[in-house]
Amino acid sequence: MIAHALDSKPVTKPATMCHLNRFNPALKKGAQVKFSKAAGDYNTHAHVQKKAADDLFKLIKPSACNKNKVCVDLGAGPLVNTHQLKSLYGNVLSMDLSFNMLNSCNKGDYKVCADMDNLPLQSNSVDIIFSNFAVQWSANFNMLLKSLYEVLKPGGQAFISTVVEGSLNEIKTAFAAVDSHSHINTFNSVDYINQSVQSSGFNVTNTISMIYTDKYSTPLQAIRSIKAIGATTQNTGKTRPGLLTKSALKTACAAYPLINQKACVSYHVVLLSLTKA
Ligand SMILES: C[S@@+](CC[C@H](N)C(=O)[O-])C[C@H]1O[C@@H](n2cnc3c(N)ncnc32)[C@H](O)[C@@H]1O
Structure with missing residues (x-):
């Protein structure tokens, strides 16, 4: 049932497929x-x-969900x-750039390792x-x-949360004490997100x-947390060359802004509910 949506490539359960991307291969590989x-x-x-997922x-309006939907x-x-989506819709196709992410769980029925920038x-x-x-790692949100509008059926819906500018500012402040390189992703502004939505054709x-x-007890825990979820991944080429030394990490921890003795990590997020006319 799902296979027709996959560019003529059959999906065998629980196979994980790889699809090559057409954007900067080095950045994609890094991500x-x-x-x-x-x-x-x-x-x-x-x-x-x-x-954010909650x-x-x-x-999502339960009245608009049914088991025939892909x-x-x-x-x-x-x-x-996946579990919650499967309770709402008949077929759930899990797509991710990272094979390991998809493979780390055996829950999904259909998994495709592919780049969202080359659907x-x-x-x-x-x-x-x-x-x-996830879409903050797209090379071009617009x-x-x-x-997404193109692949959706008329009346189809997109529910998207994306991380925007202002996020991880504590990490930025901490690493500004180390060097002038970028240590985190560059996030789109809310204005850019809104303009992209306006020009997409979606209602x-x-x-x-x-x-x-x-909130973390120490700056080191805060810094490690963003590494642990892959958020040090970058979508620009302005990455700091080489590994972070111990002394650089110490400098960043010392410069980390604390609130009530806690090291906060803030994510500014836009949630969108869109419908294809
Ligand atoms: C922060 S995780 C979010 C995972 C999950 N959606 C959740 O709610 O927790 C972001 C995911 O986006 C994936 N990702 C990053 N860039 C991608 C791309 N270009 N195409 C597809 N997936 C991508 C990452 O591999 C990662 O699994």
């Missing part, structure tokens, strides 16, 4: 490696991601949302796109939204802005 390294520990550290699920979980990670899906083939905390049902914050 793939970082997320694959994070796969084992992801669930232990992904508190904020779980809160809020994203609240945007849902793509884009940037599915270790299939943390291996046919036009008008999908009823629902669900994507939590183009991604257009391709907007909901746009919600949230700030989710994790």
Whole structure:
């Protein structure tokens, strides 16, 4: 039933397929490696991601769900949302750039290792796109939204949460004391997200802005937390060359801004509920 949405490539249960991307291969490879390294520990550290997923699920109207619908979980990670999506829709296709993320869980029926910037899906083939905390790693959010619009059937819906500018500012402040290189992803602004939504052709049902914050006892725990979920992955080429030395890490920890003796990690997130006319 799902195979027709996959560019003529058959999916055998529980096979994991790889699809090559057409964007900067080095950056994509880097992202793939970082997320694959994070796969084992992801669930232990992904508190904020779980809160965002809960809020994203609240945007789904149960009356619009049925077992005939095909849902793509884009940037599915270790299939943390698969069980809940399967309770709402008949077929859930989990798609992720990282093979290890998909393979770290044997829950999913259909898994495709593919790049969201080069979707291996046919036009008008999908009823629902669900994507939590993933599309900020798209090389081009504007183009991604257009391709999501294309693959959705008329009346199809997209439920997306994306991390935006302002996120991980504590980490930025801490590492500014080390050097002028970028140590985290560059996030899109809310304005850019809104403009992209406006030009995508989607009808907007909901746009919600949230700030989710994790609190840690020490700056080192805070820094390790973002590494553990793969958030040090970058979508630009302005990466710091080489590994972080112990003394650089010490400098970053000393410069980490504390609130009430806690090291916070804040994520600014936009939640979108969109419908294809
Ligand atoms: C923060 S995790 C989110 C996982 C899950 N959706 C959740 O709610 O916890 C982001 C996921 O996006 C995936 N990802 C990053 N870039 C991607 C791309 N270009 N195409 C597909 N998946 C990608 C990563 O491998 C990772 O599993």
